[in-house]
Amino acid sequence: MLKTSPQKSPRGNYIWVFFLMAISSFLIWDILIDYKQTGQNLHIYLEIALCSISIMFGAYIIWRLTFTEKMLLRTKHALRQKTSDAERWEKAVIQASQNIESATRQQFEIWQLSESEREIAKLLIKGKSFKEIAVLRFTQEKTARAQASKIYQKSGLSSRPMFTAFFLDILFPND
Secondary structure: OOOOOOOOOOHHHHHHHHHHHHHHHHHHHHHHHHHHHHOOOHHHHHHHHHHHHHHHHHHHHHHHHHHHHHHHHHHHHHHHHHHHHHHHHHHHHHHHHHHHHHHHHHHHHHOOOOHHHHHHHHHHHOOOOHHHHHHHHOOOHHHHHHHHHHHHHHHOOOOHHHHHHHHHHHHOOOO
C-alpha cells in the first residue's frame, strides 16, 4: 500500500497576508490623517504607493494560496484514485497468486511429487540454477540435478525448459 507524507500547513502564508493587510490598514489610516493635516505632498504619495504595493502583494498571495489549495486538492484526489487503483491491483495479484499456487500444488499432487520434489520443482519454476538449488537445500549440485530428472520423469516432460514452459505458458496464453 502506498504511504503519503503529511503536507506542511500554509499558515505562514496567511500570517504574511495578515501582516500585509495590517500594514495597508495602518497606511490608509496614516494617509487620511496626514492628508487632513498637511494636504497633498510627496509624503502622502509615497504612502499611497507603499499601501498599493502592500495591497497588491497581499492580493497576489491570496490568489496564489487559493490556486495552490485547488491544485493540492486535485493532487490529493488523484493520489487517492491511484492508491485505490494500486490496492485493487495488489488484491487482484494476491488472489491470482493464490490461485496459481493452488493450481500448482494440485498439479504436483497429480504427478505424485514428494515434498522434497515439490520444493525443488518450485525452485525450478522460479528459475533457480542447480547450484542455487543445491545451496538452498544444503545438498550437492548433482543431487539437485538427479532430483530434477526424477521430477521431469514423473511429470512426463523431458527437460527443464519444457517443465518451466508447462507452468509459464498458461500465464501468457496469447504469446
